[in-house]
Amino acid sequence: xxxxxxxxxxxxxxxxxxxxxxxxKAGQCNLIIGSSGxxxxxxxKCMVGLFEPDSGEIxxxxxxxxxxxxxxxxxxxxxxxxxxxxxxxxxxxxVEQNVMFPLDMFTKDSSAQKLKRxxxxxxxxxxxxxxxxFPSELSGGMKKRVALARAIVxxxxxxxxxxxNSGLDPQTSLVIxxxxxxxxxxxxxxxxxxxHDMNSVMEIGNYILYMYQGNKEWEGSNREIIFSxxxxxxxxxxxxxxxxxxxxxxxxxxxxxxxxxRNMDDMIK
Amino acid sequence: MKIIKDIGRxxxxxxxxxxxxxxxxxxWKEFMRQCSDIGIGSLGIVCIISIFIxxxxxxxxxxxxxxxxxxxSTIAQIVxxxxxxxxxxxxxxxxxxxxxxxxxxxxxxxxxxSEQIDALEIMGINTKSYLIMPKILAGLVTIPLLxxxxxxxxxxxxxxxxxxxGILTPEQFDTGLRQSFVxxxxxxxxxxxxxxxxxxxxxxxxxxYYVQGGALEIGKASTKAVVVSCILLLFADYVLSALLL
Numbered sequence: 001x002x003x004x005x006x007x008x009x010x011x012x013x014x015x016x017x018x019x020x021x022x023x024x025k026a027g028q029c030n031l032i033i034g035s036s037g038x039x040x041x042x043x044x045k046c047m048v049g050l051f052e053p054d055s056g057e058i059x060x061x062x063x064x065x066x067x068x069x070x071x072x073x074x075x076x077x078x079x080x081x082x083x084x085x086x087x088x089x090x091x092x093x094x095v096e097q098n099v100m101f102p103l104d105m106f107t108k109d110s111s112a113q114k115l116k117r118x119x120x121x122x123x124x125x126x127x128x129x130x131x132x133x134f135p136s137e138l139s140g141g142m143k144k145r146v147a148l149a150r151a152i153v154x155x156x157x158x159x160x161x162x163x164x165n166s167g168l169d170p171q172t173s174l175v176i177x178x179x180x181x182x183x184x185x186x187x188x189x190x191x192x193x194x195x196h197d198m199n200s201v202m203e204i205g206n207y208i209l210y211m212y213q214g215n216k217e218w219e220g221s222n223r224e225i226i227f228s229x230x231x232x233x234x235x236x237x238x239x240x241x242x243x244x245x246x247x248x249x250x251x252x253x254x255x256x257x258x259x260x261x262r263n264m265d266d267m268i269k
Numbered sequence: 270m271k272i273i274k275d276i277g278r279x280x281x282x283x284x285x286x287x288x289x290x291x292x293x294x295x296x297w298k299e300f301m302r303q304c305s306d307i308g309i310g311s312l313g314i315v316c317i318i319s320i321f322i323x324x325x326x327x328x329x330x331x332x333x334x335x336x337x338x339x340x341x342s343t344i345a346q347i348v349x350x351x352x353x354x355x356x357x358x359x360x361x362x363x364x365x366x367x368x369x370x371x372x373x374x375x376x377x378x379x380x381x382x383s384e385q386i387d388a389l390e391i392m393g394i395n396t397k398s399y400l401i402m403p404k405i406l407a408g409l410v411t412i413p414l415l416x417x418x419x420x421x422x423x424x425x426x427x428x429x430x431x432x433x434x435g436i437l438t439p440e441q442f443d444t445g446l447r448q449s450f451v452x453x454x455x456x457x458x459x460x461x462x463x464x465x466x467x468x469x470x471x472x473x474x475x476x477x478y479y480v481q482g483g484a485l486e487i488g489k490a491s492t493k494a495v496v497v498s499c500i501l502l503l504f505a506d507y508v509l510s511a512l513l514l
Contacts, residue, residue: 104292
């Protein structure tokens with residue numbers, strides 16, 4: 001579990017995050033959503049220690065990350081996996097070397113054991129016959145999956161994903177979302193996902209934190225979000241006519257008012 | 270004020286490089302990779318430059334020494350001393366500042382922009398230690414070796430050019446080469462090359478590591494790294510000459 005308490009962060013005179021608190025539970029996909037510039041990436045970077053918050057606490061299993069010594073932070077970081085927006089694979093290394101890198105750095109396993117583990121996680125993320133390929137030879141979706149394999153190779157307790165679906169087609173996005181969800185449940189990981197993707201929100205959002213101009217505007221689950229009366233949240237989530245219609249349909253479905261034998265052709269007419 | 274801030278950040282970067290490696294084997298691997306990139310990767314250009322510089326030195330020295338009272342072997346002495354004292358360390362290092370410096374700055378800049386450095390940080394790796402230290406150490410090992418090679422090839426290039434153009438015979442060149450040889454000059458050249466090696470590796474690493482933005486900024490950082498390295502090389506050259514000669 002990760003607990004964020006009263007986090008504030010500013011750059012020069014600009015306050016980017018103002019007093020945000022949240023609890024991210026284990027075995028769940030915890031989503032941070034919000035429009036560009038709302039502070040969600042900064043919040044995530046504060047959580048993983050890439051930025052130091054001006055005030056507040058980030059508690060990993062009852063230990064405050066901010067006040068920890070460098071050595072303690074290093075230990076926590078060994079339990080963190082992160083999937084970056086641009087994948088952040090090492091260009092000069094093959095897929096196999098990329099995934100093996102954390103094992104090489106932090107374990108004393110034999111080469112055979114490491115290779116076995118690499119193949120296991122690559123298989124888990126459905127990457128086959130690409131061990132010797134370089135990142136430049138992979139598609140966007142494959143890069144994301146390799147990066148996910150690298151993030152989970154050390155069996156992390158916490159998984160952070162920064163816009164895992166950016167630049168991917170809807171079908172591949174769905175595959176990535178499903179993978180993250182399955183891995184989260186399978187290994188009981190506390191997963192924190194930073195996303196714009198409404199499909200992800202609806203499909204895997206066990207806990208959703210909506211940020212607006214650096215503040216926590218709303219929090220809840222993907223079931224609750226449909227019925228939310230928050231104007232800003234509704235404007236953000238259901239921005240298009242299509243999404244608004246989809247919301248109404250979903251509300252009818254959830255409340256049991258949708259006729260079971262509905263005929264789409266009749267509805268279109 | 271920005272320059273003072275940059276100097277402070279540079280010194281802090283150097284300070285934070287010193288930490289216990291997470292895995293000595295991986296650091297050694299990275300050091301060897303950098304030795305290969307900096308040393309072997311620059312071998313070709315260093316060989317070509319030093320041979321031609323030695324050859325041109327012979328021709329131009331002969332052109333200026335028109336007095337019949339000066340023996341031809343003096344040309345070899347002049348070529349030897351200019352190559353050892355100045356051409357081999359300074360010119361080679363200025364070329365290396367371009368070749369190696371831009372490579373280091375753009376490699377680290379690209380890693381920064383594509384979040385590879387962040388990925389390493391999150392894994393719990395001291396990125397300054399893992400990415401910058403091996404580059405500086407590899408520079409300190411390989412660049413003085415390249416400078417020594419440049420000395421040998423420069424003198425050899427002068428000898429070949431002298432005999433090919435008939436300015437002086439190889440025997441005359443060898444005689445001049447052995448006359449009034451001062452060993453201290455080699456020590457001086459090596460002292461320069463160690464100083465230059467540190468500048469060539471650390472300055473571009475600083476500009477690459479702290480790059481912000483995208484591809485355009487990587488290019489700018491790379492150019493700035495080379496320009497600043499060259500200026501610092503020339504400044505260090507002057508200071509060392511004033512102090513040690």
